[in-house]
Structures are given as structure tokens and as C-alpha cells.
Amino acid sequence: MKIGRVAISKVFTFDSAHRLVGYNGKCKEIHGHTYKLEVTVKGKPGSDGLVMDFNELNDIVKNEVLKKIDHKYLNDIFDFNPTCEMIGLWIWEQVKNKIDNTSCTLEKLVLWETPTSFITIDRKDME
């Protein structure tokens, strides 16, 4: 059997408040979202048959991302306008720093601000 690279993903949710600075619309007022985050890493399964233990990916995202921004006011944490795009890029950096210590690559991140509005970041756009 050919052992190719396999993508594995986990989905998380977190609740955060923000307001958008310099934005002319409803999001200029302080409000909250239940964000949904999907993180995908890719690698070849090792001799144990695993690309990465789902629990390891879970721990990385919980420690590097959720502990810092879940139930927080994002404008107090970030020195950038906390749009979905910018939060996604920040999450990418937090997670990538840890994934780079493994044999896997961070492939894709999807961040939903609402059930119908989301951003996507792909590895090829971050190189």
C-alpha cells in the first residue's frame, strides 16, 4: 500500500467579543461571536499509523489559541483590528510555530465568524 500524505483536521469553537475600528457598520459596536475554527495538518502516517494524534492537535490549538482568546475582548489583546482575516492570520502563526516542531505541515485554517461568513488560509499563500 502506498503511504502518501494524509490531511487530518479538528474543529473548535470559541466565544470572543470585539469591535472593528474604522468600520462603518454594525461591527463598529462592541459585540460577540461564536467563532468556529477548523485546523488541518498534513503528513505521512508513521509506523504507528498516525499522521498526528488528534489529541496532540487538540492540545496545540487549546494551549496556543483558545486559552488566549476564548471569552476575551479581542481589542484588548491584539494590536491590530480584530477582523476575521487578521484573527485567522494570528491563529495561523500560533499554530504553525508548534506544528513546525513535528513532521507535519500546517495546511489550512478556516475561521467562521458567523455560520455563513468565514475566511480560509492555505499554506501555499503563506510561503
Ligand SMILES: [Zn+2]
Ligand atoms: Zn463582529
